[in-house]
Amino acid sequence: xxxxxxxxxxxxxxxxxxxxxxxxxxxxxxxxxxxxxxxxxxxxxxxxxxxxxxxxxxxxxxxxxxxxxxxxxxxxxxxxxxxxxxxxxxxxxxxxxxxxxxxxxxxxxxxxxxxxxxxxxxxxxxxxxxxxxxxxxxxxxxxxxxxxxxxxxxxxxxxxxxxxxxxxxxxxxxxxxxxxxxxxxxxxxxxxxxxxxxxxxxxxxxxxxxxxxxxxxxxxxxxxxxxxxxxxxxxxxxxxxxxxxxxxxxxxxxxxxxxxxxxxxxxxxxxxxxxxxxxxxxxxxxxxxxxxxxxxxxxxxxxxxxxxxxxxxxxxxxxxxxxxxxxxxxxxxxxxxxxxxxxxxxxxxxxxxxxxxxxxxxxxxxxxxxxxxxxxxxxxxxxxxxxxxxxxxxxxxxxxxxxxxxxxxxxxxxxxxxxxxxxxxxxxxxxxxxxxxxxxxxxxxxxxxxxxxxxxxxxxxxxxxxxxxxxxxxxxxxxxxxxxxxxxx
Amino acid sequence: xxxxxxxxxxxxxxxxxxxxxxxxxxxxxxxxxxxxxxxxxxxxxxxxxxxxxxxxxxxxxxxxxxxxxxxxxxxxxxxxxxxxxxxxxxxxxxxxxxxxxxxxxxxxxxxxxxxxxxxxxxxxxxxxxxxxxxxxxxxxxxxxxxxxxxxxxxxxxxxxxxxxxxxxxxxxxxxxxxxxxxxxxxxxxxxxxxxxxxxxxxxxxxxxxxxxxxxxxxxxxxxxxxxxxxxxxxxxxxxxxxxxxxxxxxxxxxxxxxxxxxxxxxx
Numbered sequence: 182x183x184x185x186x187x188x189x190x191x192x193x194x195x196x197x198x199x200x201x202x203x204x205x206x207x208x209x210x211x212x213x214x215x216x217x218x219x220x221x222x223x224x225x226x227x228x229x230x231x232x233x234x235x236x237x238x239x240x241x242x243x244x245x246x247x248x249x250x251x252x253x254x255x256x257x258x259x260x261x262x263x264x265x266x267x268x269x270x271x272x273x274x275x276x277x278x279x280x281x282x283x284x285x286x287x288x289x290x291x292x293x294x295x296x297x298x299x300x301x302x303x304x305x306x307x308x309x310x311x312x313x314x315x316x317x318x319x320x321x322x323x324x325x326x327x328x329x330x331x332x333x334x335x336x337x338x339x340x341x342x343x344x345x346x347x348x349x350x351x352x353x354x355x356x357x358x359x360x361x362x363x364x365x366x367x368x369x370x371x372x373x374x375x376x377x378x379x380x381x382x383x384x385x386x387x388x389x390x391x392x393x394x395x396x397x398x399x400x401x402x403x404x405x406x407x408x409x410x411x412x413x414x415x416x417x418x419x420x421x422x423x424x425x426x427x428x429x430x431x432x433x434x435x436x437x438x439x440x441x442x443x444x445x446x447x448x449x450x451x452x453x454x455x456x457x458x459x460x461x462x463x464x465x466x467x468x469x470x471x472x473x474x475x476x477x478x479x480x481x482x483x484x485x486x487x488x489x490x491x492x493x494x495x496x497x498x499x500x501x502x503x504x505x506x507x508x509x510x511x512x513x514x515x516x517x518x519x520x521x522x523x524x525x526x527x528x529x530x531x532x533x534x535x536x537x538x539x540x541x542x543x544x545x546x547x548x549x550x551x552x553x554x555x556x557x558x559x560x561x562x563x564x565x566x567x568x569x570x571x572x573x574x575x576x577x578x579x580x581x582x583x584x585x586x587x588x589x590x591x592x593x594x595x596x597x598x599x600x601x602x603x604x605x606x607x608x609x610x611x612x613x614x615x616x617x618x619x620x621x622x623x624x625x626x627x628x629x630x631x632x633x634x635x636x637x638x639x640x641x642x643x644x645x646x647x648x649x650x651x652x653x654x655x656x657x658x659x660x661x662x663x664x665x666x667x668x669x670x
Numbered sequence: 671x672x673x674x675x676x677x678x679x680x681x682x683x684x685x686x687x688x689x690x691x692x693x694x695x696x697x698x699x700x701x702x703x704x705x706x707x708x709x710x711x712x713x714x715x716x717x718x719x720x721x722x723x724x725x726x727x728x729x730x731x732x733x734x735x736x737x738x739x740x741x742x743x744x745x746x747x748x749x750x751x752x753x754x755x756x757x758x759x760x761x762x763x764x765x766x767x768x769x770x771x772x773x774x775x776x777x778x779x780x781x782x783x784x785x786x787x788x789x790x791x792x793x794x795x796x797x798x799x800x801x802x803x804x805x806x807x808x809x810x811x812x813x814x815x816x817x818x819x820x821x822x823x824x825x826x827x828x829x830x831x832x833x834x835x836x837x838x839x840x841x842x843x844x845x846x847x848x849x850x851x852x853x854x855x856x857x858x859x860x861x862x863x864x865x866x867x868x869x870x871x872x873x874x875x876x877x878x879x880x881x882x883x884x885x886x887x888x889x890x891x892x893x894x895x896x897x898x899x900x901x902x903x904x905x906x907x908x909x910x911x912x913x914x915x916x917x918x919x920x921x922x923x924x925x926x927x928x929x930x931x932x933x934x935x936x937x
Contacts (some may be wrong), residue, residue, distance in 0.1 A: 563807040566768060567871070568796020568824040570789045663768050667803075 210549040211589055217541055218593030218643055219600070225635040226601040230628035546582055546650030554578065554658040561658055562666025571659050578658075582651040586643045594636070601628035695895075715878045715911040716742040716765065721774035723760055723934075734760040735771070736934040744878065745909040747901055749922035752931035758915045759883065761931065765913065766799055766881050767791035779878050796824045800872030800910075802882035806864040808856040808871070815839045815852050818871045825875060835874075842870040845907075846900060862893030869900060873908065880904070882914045886921055898924045 381401060388397060554561070561574055609626040683690040723735040735757045742748050750758050763769035765776060767783045775782050779798055783791050795801075800821075808817045818839040822830065830838070843852045846866040848859075856864055865885060872880050882901070886894035898921055901912050914925060922928045930937040 559807070560809075563803070564820075564824075565792060566766065566795070566801045566803075567821045568792055568799075568875070570792045570796075570824065570826075573824050664763050 206549055206552055207585070210545050210585060211592070213545040214585065214589035214643070214647070215592040215596070217545075218589050218639065219597045221639045221642075222590075222593045222597030222636065223600050223604075225632055225639060226597060226630045227604065227628045229630035229632040229635065230601070230605070230626060540646065543646045543650030546585070546647040547653060548650075549585075550578065550582065550651040551654040553581070554654045558658070558661065558666040561661075562663045565663040566667060574659060575655060578651060578655050579648065582647045583644065586640075586647045590640050590643055598629055598631075601630070604628050712743040712745055712909070714741045715744050715746075715779060716740075716913070717775075717777040718761075718765065719775045719777075721761065721764055721771045721776070723757075723764060723769070723771050734934050735764065738774075738931070738934070738936055740929055740936065742879070742911045742913060744911055745905045746927075747905055747912040747914065747925045749925035749928040750913060750915045750931065751917065751919075751922045751928055752937075756931040757934040758931055760934075762881055762883055762913070762915050765879075766801065767795050792824075793826045796821060796826070797875055798877050798879060800869075800875070800877040800880040802865070802868050802872050802880060802885045804884035804887040806856070806861075806868045806888075808864055808867060810856055813853045813855055814843055814848060814859075814867050814870075817856065817867060818842060818874050820874075821871060822874050839870070839874060842873055843867070845903075846870045860893075861889050862896055865889060865893070865897055866900060869897070869904070873904065873910070876908070878911060880910055880912045882912065884915055884917070886916065886918060891920075894918065894921060 381397075385397065561569075564574060564577075605626070605628045609628070679690055679693055683693065718741075719739045721735050721738040722733070725732045725734055738757075738761060740748075750761060752758050760769065764771050765778075767776075767786070771784060774784070776784055778794075781794060781798075783794055786794060808814075809820060812820070815836060819835050822835050822839075840849075840852060843849060846869055848863055848866055848870070851859060851863060851867075856867070859867065865888075869880075869885075872882075880901075885901075886897050889897065901914070902924070904910055905912050914921065916922055
C-alpha cells in the first residue's frame with residue numbers, strides 16, 4: 182500500500198507538471214470545461230431550487246399526508262361515506278350541512294386526529310359557505326361581481342384536521358395521537374390564504390416590495406393559527422336573477438336567503454385549495470378507517486426512497502395521482518405507479534444529460550490531450566527509455582485529465598453557485614410572489630442549492646467524458662515507437 | 671623507470687605552461703582510467719551475440735546491424751564508434767530493449783531481454799539500465815532532485831521510500847558536483863551541469879549498465895572531458911559498465927576499448 186501511495190504521489194507530481202508545459206491550452210480547456218460544468222451545476226441548482234420550493238408548499242405536504250394515510254387498497258365498503266356533494270343546484274348546502282354535522286359527530290371525547298379525515302371540495306361556481314373567522318364581509322349577494330365562477334375563492338368549506346406545516350401534520354404521520362378533543366369541540370379547518378389577502382387587501386396594496394407582502398401575510402397567518410371562529414353555511418343557490426332585457430325596468434328582488442347554519446371551527450393551518458384541487462367540479466367526502474395505515478409502510482418506504490432523490494417531484498406527481506379520480510384502482514397503486522411513471526421520463530432525461538455531458542466534455546479534452554501528447558512525444562519517449570511502463574504513462578496523463586476535470590468542477594461549483602446567488606437575488610422575490618398567487622402560500626425560493634446526488638452525477642459525467650476524450654490520443658501515444666518519439670520533434 | 675616524472679616534463683616543456691598543463695591532465699586521466707579499468711575476471715554484465723537488425727525501406731531491406739557480438743564487463747567503459755549510418759544508435763536501441771533484434775540474443779545481468787515482453791523489458795530497463803541522452807532530456811519543471819528521482823518513480827518492486835530516494839538522489843547530485851544546484855531547475859544550469867544531472871538520473875536505480883548516446887555531443891571540449899572523467903569515477907566507484915556511443919575519437923580514446931562499427935558490422 183505504501184508503495185502504491187508513493188507511486189500515486191509521484192505520478193500526481195509528474196502529471197501536475199503538464200499544466201505548466203501547455204499553459205495556454207490548459208487554461209483554454211479549463212475554461213471550456215468549466216463553462217460546461219458551470220451550466221450543469223447552475224441547471225442542477227436552479228432545478229433543485231424549484232423542486233425544494235415546490236416541496237415546501239402546503240400542497241406537497243398535504244399530498245404526503247394523503248400518502249401516509251391512504252388505505253391500501255382503497256375500499257369504499259370499509260370507508261364511511263358521509264356525503265357526496267355535487268354542486269348541481271339547490272339542496273347542496275343542506276347536504277353539506279349534514280356532512281359537517283356527521284363529521285362533527287366523529288369528534289368525540291379523546292378522539293384522535295386520525296379518526297377524522299375529511300375532504301370537502303370547494304364547490305365550483307357556488308357560494309355556499311363562508312368562513313367568518315376573519316370578520317370579513319358577509320357572503321356576496323347575487324349580482325355581485327364576485328358571484329358565480331369568480332366567487333370561487335370567496336366561499337369554501339375546507340378540509341378538516343390537516344395542517345400546513347410539518348408540526349400540524351406530525352400527529353397524523355406519527356400515528357394514533359390523541360386530539361384531546363371533546364364532543365362538540367370546534368371542527369379543525371384550514372383557512373385559505375387568499376382570504377387573508379382579501380381581508381387585508383388595503384394593507385397589502387401599500388406594500389410594494391413582494392417580500393414584505395409575503396412577510397406580512399405570514400404574520401397574519403401566525404396570528405390566526407389556533408383561533409376559534411365560525412363556519413357559516415348558507416344556501417344561496419336560489420334562482421339567479423339575470424339582468425332584465427330592458428335596462429330601464431326595475432331590478433328583480435333578490436331571493437330570500439336560506440337559513441344559515443353556523444359551526445364552530447378552529448384554525449389549524451392554511452390551505453391554497455384552489456391550486457390543490459383546481460377546477461374539480463365535484464368531490465367526495467370520506468372518513469377512512471385508519472387501521473389501513475399500517476399497510477402504508479410499503480408505500481412510505483418507497484416514497485422515502487424516491488423522496489431522497491427528488492423530493493418535490495414525487496410530491497408533485499403524487500398530487501396528480503391522488504386527484505386522478507380513478508376510484509376503481511387503489512389510491513396507493515395509483516400513486517406508486519404514477520410516481521414510477523412520472524419518474525421515468527425524468528430519469529431518462531437525466532441519463533441523456535449525462536451522456537451529452539460526456540460527449541461534450543470529451544471534445545475539448547480530446548483536443549487538449551492530442552495536442553499535449555503530440556507536444557510531449559519526446560517526453561513520453563524519454564520516460565519509456567528510462568523505464569516507464571504503459572501504465573505509468575497512462576497514469577500520468579490520466580491524472581492530468583482528472584486534475585483538469587476536478588479543477589473545472591470546483592471552478593464551476595463556485596461560479597455556478599455565485600450565479601445562482603445572483604439569480605436568487607434577482608428573481609426569487611418575484612417567484613415568491615408568483616408562488617403566492619398561484620399556490621397561495623408562502624414559499625421561500627433559493628437557487629443556491631447543493632443537490633449532492635446530482636452534483637456527484639455531474640462530476641462522474643465530467644470525469645467520464647474527460648477520460649473518454651483522453652483515451653484515444655493516449656492509446657495512440659502508447660502505441661507509438663519510443664525510438665521514433667525520441668528521434669522526432 | 672623515471673623517478674621524477676614532473677622534473678622530466680618541466681625539462682621537456684620549459685616555460686610552455688599550457689602544454690605542460692595539458693600533458694599533466696592527460697597523464698592524470700590515464701592514471702584514473704588505469705585505476706578504473708576492470709580486471710579480466712570481472713563478471714560480464716552485457717553479452718550481445720549475433721545481433722541482426724533489418725529494416726524495410728520501401729521494397730528494399732536494409733541490414734542496419736549484421737552479426738554483431740561483444741561483451742562488456744562490470745566496471746568497463748566501452749566506446750561504440752563509427753561513421754553516421756553505421757548502426758551505432760540501432761545497437762544502442764537493441765541493447766536497451768527499446769528495439770528488438772531480428773536475430774541474436776542480448777543478456778544483461780544474465781537475463782535475455784530479447785525474450786521479454788515490451789512491458790517487462792521496460793521494467794527491466796528501469797531496474798538494470800541507466801540511460802544518458804545527448805540532449806539531457808530533463809523535466810523542465812522539476813528541480814534537480816526531483817529530476818534525478820524520476821526513474822525511481824517507475825520502479826515496480828523494491829521501491830525505496832521517498833526519504834531514501836531523495837537522500838540517494840542528493841548523494842548522487844553531490845557526487846556529480848552539483849550539490850549547490852540541487853534545488854535548481856534545469857534551465858538554470860549550463861549544458862555540462864545538465865548532463866551531469868542526467869548522469870545522476872541514470873544512476874538512481876543503481877543499474878549495472880549505463881548506455882550513453884553521444885553524451886558529449888552537445889558539450890564543449892572542457893565539459894566533454896569533465897563528463898568522461900565523471901564516467902570514469904562512476905565505473906570505479908559503482909563498478910558500473912558504461913557503453914558510450916560517440917563520434918569523438920578523443921572521447922573514444924578515454925574508454926577501455928572501442929568497438930567500431932562499419933556498415934552494421936564490427937570492424
